[in-house]
Amino acid sequence: MKKIAILLIITLTGFVSKSQTLSLNCESGNRSIEQGNCWAFGSVSYSNLEFRINGFWSMRTNQLTNLSTSACWVKTPWFKPGSGNITMKTRLENASGTSRGIVFTYVPYDANAISSTKEGTGTAFYTYNFATPLDIWVKDITVPIPSAIANSNQAYKIIISFIGSGGSGRAFADDLVIPGTYWSNQSNGCLPKALIVDADNDGVQDSDDAYPNDAARAYNNVFPASGYSTLMFEDLWPTLGDYDFNDFVVDYKINRVTNAANNVVEIKAEFVSRAAGASRPNGFAFSFDGLVNSKITSVTGNKIFTPNPHTFNANGTEAAQTDAHFIVVSNIFKVLIPQGGGSGGVNTNPSAVRVPNDTTRMTISFNTTTNTTSLSDVTLAKFNPYLIVNQTRGTEIHLADKAPSALVNTALLGTADDNTNAGSNRFYKTKNNLPWAINVTSSIPYMKETIDFTKGYNNFIDWSGSNGTTSTDWYLNLSNFRDTNNLY
Amino acid sequence: MKHIKLLSGIAILIAASSCTKLKDTDYVPTASPKANNFKEIKVADNFNWSTTNNIELNVIGFASITPISNTFIVSSENQKEVYFASNNLMSENFTANFDLPANVKKIRVNYGSISKVLDVNAKNINFDYLLPVVE
Numbered sequence: 210m211k212k213i214a215i216l217l218i219i220t221l222t223g224f225v226s227k228s229q230t231l232s233l234n235c236e237s238g239n240r241s242i243e244q245g246n247c248w249a250f251g252s253v254s255y256s257n258l259e260f261r262i263n264g265f266w267s268m269r270t271n272q273l274t275n276l277s278t279s280a281c282w283v284k285t286p287w288f289k290p291g292s293g294n295i296t297m298k299t300r301l302e303n304a305s306g307t308s309r310g311i312v313f314t315y316v317p318y319d320a321n322a323i324s325s326t327k328e329g330t331g332t333a334f335y336t337y338n339f340a341t342p343l344d345i346w347v348k349d350i351t352v353p354i355p356s357a358i359a360n361s362n363q364a365y366k367i368i369i370s371f372i373g374s375g376g377s378g379r380a381f382a383d384d385l386v387i388p389g390t391y392w393s394n395q396s397n398g399c400l401p402k403a404l405i406v407d408a409d410n411d412g413v414q415d416s417d418d419a420y421p422n423d424a425a426r427a428y429n430n431v432f433p434a435s436g437y438s439t440l441m442f443e444d445l446w447p448t449l450g451d452y453d454f455n456d457f458v459v460d461y462k463i464n465r466v467t468n469a470a471n472n473v474v475e476i477k478a479e480f481v482s483r484a485a486g487a488s489r490p491n492g493f494a495f496s497f498d499g500l501v502n503s504k505i506t507s508v509t510g511n512k513i514f515t516p517n518p519h520t521f522n523a524n525g526t527e528a529a530q531t532d533a534h535f536i537v538v539s540n541i542f543k544v545l546i547p548q549g550g551g552s553g554g555v556n557t558n559p560s561a562v563r564v565p566n567d568t569t570r571m572t573i574s575f576n577t578t579t580n581t582t583s584l585s586d587v588t589l590a591k592f593n594p595y596l597i598v599n600q601t602r603g604t605e606i607h608l609a610d611k612a613p614s615a616l617v618n619t620a621l622l623g624t625a626d627d628n629t630n631a632g633s634n635r636f637y638k639t640k641n642n643l644p645w646a647i648n649v650t651s652s653i654p655y656m657k658e659t660i661d662f663t664k665g666y667n668n669f670i671d672w673s674g675s676n677g678t679t680s681t682d683w684y685l686n687l688s689n690f691r692d693t694n695n696l697y
Numbered sequence: 698m699k700h701i702k703l704l705s706g707i708a709i710l711i712a713a714s715s716c717t718k719l720k721d722t723d724y725v726p727t728a729s730p731k732a733n734n735f736k737e738i739k740v741a742d743n744f745n746w747s748t749t750n751n752i753e754l755n756v757i758g759f760a761s762i763t764p765i766s767n768t769f770i771v772s773s774e775n776q777k778e779v780y781f782a783s784n785n786l787m788s789e790n791f792t793a794n795f796d797l798p799a800n801v802k803k804i805r806v807n808y809g810s811i812s813k814v815l816d817v818n819a820k821n822i823n824f825d826y827l828l829p830v831v832e
Contacts, residue, residue, distance in 0.1 A: 241827040246762050251832055286762075395759070395826075396767040396787060396809030413784050417768035427784060428768075432796055434778035452735035471783045584783070589796035590751035609746045635742070642740045650748045650798045661734045670731060673738050677745055682800040684748060 229291050233283070233385040235266040247286030247399035251279070253371070253382075262298045262347055262383035269302075270380045273373025278312045278333065281371040283382070287318065287401040288366070291388035292359040295352040295367070299337075299382045301345055306376025309339040311369060313352050318364040318401055327400060331368060332357075343378070354388060364392050364401040411469040420466075425577070426474055430465045432589045437462050437481065437652040441662075442596045444487050446606045446637070446645045447627035452663075453656040455486035455557045455697070457541060457596055459493060460652045465587050473582040476573040480537050481566050482545050484697065486557035486658050490542045492518070492597035494527070496534045496614065497587045502526050504582050505533050510571040514543045518602040525573075531615045537569055540600065544569070557658040557697060596646070607637045609644035649684045654696035665695045747799075750820055754781075754793040754806070759826040761787045767809040771795060774803045774814055787826060 233248065235255050244250070256269035270281040301309055312333050319329030334355045339348070358365050367387060371380050393399045405414040409424040420426035432438070438461055441454035450456065460481040466474045480493070508525025519536050520528040527534040538544055544567035545555040555564050575582050593611045598604040603618030613622070613636065622629040628640040637645055647662075656665050663669050667690055668683035683690065732738045754771060764786060771781035771793055781795040787808070797804070797817060806813050806824055815822060 239827075240830045242759075244830050245759050245827055250830060391762050394765065394809070395761050396765050396811060398810035402763075412766060413768060417770075417782075428782040430782055430795075431779075433798075434773070434780050449736065467783065469784050471785075584781070585792070585794035588751055588794055589749055590747075641738070642742055642744055643735065643738060644746050648747055663732070663735050663738075670738065673740050673744070674731065676741050677799070681748070685800075 229388060229390060231285055231288055231385075231387040231389055231391060233268075234264060235268055235383060236264050238266045245395060247393040247395055249284040251282040251284075253281055253283050256381070260300065260302050260345070260381050262300060262381050264383070267381045267383040270371045270382075272377040272379055273306070273309055273371055274375075274377060276372045276374055278314060278368070278370035278372065281380075283369045283385070284316075285367045285387060286391060286393035286399060287364040288387070288389040288392050289362055290315075290354050290358045290360070290365055291390070292354055293388040295350075295354060295385070295387045297350045297352075297369070297382055297385045298347055299350060299380055300347045301339060301343055302379040302381065303376075304343040304345055304378070306343055306378045307374045308341065309343060309371075309373040309378070309380060311337040311350065311371055311380075311382075313337075314368040314370065315355065315358050316366040316368060317358075325398060328366065365389075413469045425468055426466050427469045428467045430467060430584055432463050432465075432592075433650050437479075439483075439649045439651070439653050439655070440594055440646065441649070441655055442491075442606055442646045444489065444491055444596055444598055444606060444645075446598070446604075447621055447623075447625035449626045449639065449643075450645070451659050452661050453486065453557075453659055454647055454662050455484050455554075455655045455658065457482075457487060457491055457493065458484040458556075458655045461594075463587075463589075463592065465584060467584060468577060470581075471583060472577050473575045473584065473587060474577055475575060476571075476587065478535075478537075478571045478573065480569045480571070482538065482541060482569070483566050484554075484556040484655055485541045485545045485547075486554040487541075488554070489599040490540045491599060492536065492539045493541060493594070494534055494536045494597060494614075495592065495594040496530075496532050498532070498591040498593055498612070500533050500582070500586055500591070502530070502533045504576050504580055504586075505573060506576055507574045508535055508571065510569065511536055512538045512544060512569050514540045516600070518597070518600050527614075527616070529616060534614055535571065535573060537571065538567075539597075554658055557655075559657060559697060594646075594648070606645050608646045608648055609638050609642070610634065610636050612636055651684055653684050653686075654691070654693070657695055657697050660695045665692055666690065667692060749796045750799050750817075752780075752793075752795055752797050752804075752817065753821045754795070754804075754815075755821065755823045756785070756789070756791050756793060757823065757825040758786070758788045758790045764788065765809075768807075769793065770807045772805050772807065773801065774805050776805055776807070780804065 252271040253268050255266050257266050261267040313335040314331040314333045316331040317329040335352045337350050392401050394402050407414050408421050411424040413427045415421040418427050419429045440459050442457040443450035444456035462479050464477040468474050505524045522528050548562040596606040605613045605617045626639050629636050668680035672680035672683040766786050769783050769785045772779045781793045
């Protein structure tokens with residue numbers, strides 16, 4: 210029972226820091242853990258050989274054939290020395306050799322030092338010499354903290370160097386205890402702790418804070434990580450279209466702004482309507498799967514035109530929905546206005562007048578006090594954009610396997626060429642698993658009117674034919690990847 | 698002479714194995730005809746039409762001696778694209794959930810001065826703060 214208790218305690222960590230001491234008992238059995246807490250080792254490993262001193266692990270030096278203090282050593286993290294004695298157990302692995310010793314050196318912090326560790330010049334303050342003739346018995350060493358550094362409130366390291374001449378014997382060491390207060394920052398190159406610059410006092414230092422003067426915001430988490438993504442729709446669902454995927458083309462980027470507690474504060478969404486190769490006035494909306502209305506406090510920036518097929522909650526989300534749904538543009542032809550009046554394709558026929566892109570910038574604010582939202586609630590994988598066809602609220606076209614909203618006309622699902630099977634979470638795919646919409650992580654050119662999508666992207670068939678294992682970069686603008694003659 | 702005998706033996710073995718009659722189960726079907734247009738494409742039921750993968754990075758906390766809080770950043774290897782940023786205690790176990798272009802095979806994780814490059818060979822990968830010991 211005692212063994213179990215000891216094992217539990219010592220496996221928690223090999224490095225113990227009581228309130229005013231640094232300790233190294235090696236019982237982690239893994240120097241990486243100690244290094245993570247800013248200890249350093251030079252030709253000193255951990256060993257569980259029979260000559261270990263206490264517990265299951267001790268330090269073991271390389272062969273001590275050098276009187277240099279830089280040959281075999283252990284170095285503490287930065288700490289503020291207290292007063293009293295450094296204590297340590299040690300023993301030699303065999304009694305051969307001329308001399309063996311241990312040198313204790315303190316090193317001050319030097320902000321002007323060239324080295325990244327900012328270590329100043331060391332001062333050797335104590336040498337322990339193993340008595341001759343050498344033996345293998347465990348020694349308890351007690352070394353006073355030098356008065357020059359004791360209680361100085363300055364950061365120091367102590368280097369414990371193992372030296373020797375003659376023979377090839379090694380030393381073991383264990384149960385090192387040093388009076389003082391740990392003062393290293395493990396995530397800042399193990400430099401001494403320092404006050405971080407944090408103007409808004411939100412706990413995120415200014416150098417990392419995208420909003421250094423706004424305590425309510427800290428980070429931008431944007432997808433895609435750079436530039437825009439492109440969404441492309443066919444709008445004849447549930448029947449097949451011509452697969453030019455240009456009935457609506459929109460670029461987007463979604464910035465999920467989080468605070469220092471990693472809660473989503475707001476989403477700043479940008480949608481750039483580029484083309485509408487359709488004959489019908491469609492609308493465009495999105496949701497995040499499982500994101501409920503109660504998490505949203507407001508929605509601004511969307512473009513709602515009359516006549517309007519939507520009704521809204523007080524917070525700006527669409528009414529009568531289970532999840533929070535956000536209408537981006539209620540009628541695309543109001544932002545990409547067909548030239549020649551009435552309806553018709555926009556920006557898909559190169560010989561027709563080009564209509565400027567239209568950008569819709571939305572801000573969705575989240576509840577950050579209760580019912581909070583994390584980044585994992587609003588990932589790209591949960592992003593569910595869709596087309597609302599011909600101002601008919603119940604006709605929605607989603608990406609493959611994305612579920613429709615509560616307002617969809619369920620009578621249309623699974624009809625004509627659509628092979629939706631809601632019971633098995635299969636949505637918006639043909640029996641051959643073809644989609645009515647594609648979402649590409651980069652902004653890419655879209656097809657000219659009526660030209661098949663595969664005629665613009667030379668590796669698309671390879672990608673889909675390989676079940677996504679090859680040509681995963683089919684959409685990139687690389688040599689021979691595109692046929693620009695077919696792209697708008 | 699010894700070498701010649703050895704090479705001859707290997708050659709005989711290769712020749713013999715190449716003459717082995719194929720079993721029915723060895724038959725490798727030819728690929729189905731390549732699609733000529735979008736309508737002819739056939740993919741598996743579970744085919745992911747997305748060009749991204751949702752990644753779960755399981756972060757194993759480190760028992761730092763004193764509480765350390767810093768910014769956890771997941772980026773492209775060259776750090777030009779940031780996929781995830783959050784504020785975390787070093788001792789905290791958590792999952793970083795983010796979306797990655799399917800053609801990205803390496804990511805960099807930074808936590809203050811701690812920096813590691815990870816291979817993305819699955820949708821669920823692990824990270825810890827430990828680094829190889831520097832002598």
